[in-house]
Amino acid sequence: MNAWKNRQSGDPAFQLKRAIAKDAYYANAWIYNPDTDRWFSPEEFMQDGNLITIHRGADNTHKFKIRDPKTGILEKSKRVTEAQRELNEFIERVDRYYELKAIRKQK
Structure with a gap:
């Protein structure tokens, strides 16, 4: 040792x-x-x-x-918030796409 x-x-x-x-x-x-x-x-x-x-x-x-690790907490929190916003936007786009696709099929 x-x-x-x-x-x-x-x-x-x-x-x-x-x-x-x-x-x-x-x-x-x-x-x-x-x-x-x-x-x-x-x-x-x-x-x-x-x-x-x-x-x-x-x-x-x-x-x-x-x-200061507190700045790291704030930075990671902002990234999580931004990632959540991007995910929500993507989900909305996917939902709209399939809603429109379903409407087009009905015609």
């Missing part, structure tokens, strides 16, 4: 991941990944398999955003 812990603590990517989690923790915020549209508490972020890449010209740290 100690060998694993020592290896992790010396890893720059692990150190950066821990720094992101600490920043979020002290800001009373969560970490958001817009690429996957997933939210992580600081603890979840450390336990999850998110890989931080900071070598060989690859740096993906910019994709992790420290944000």
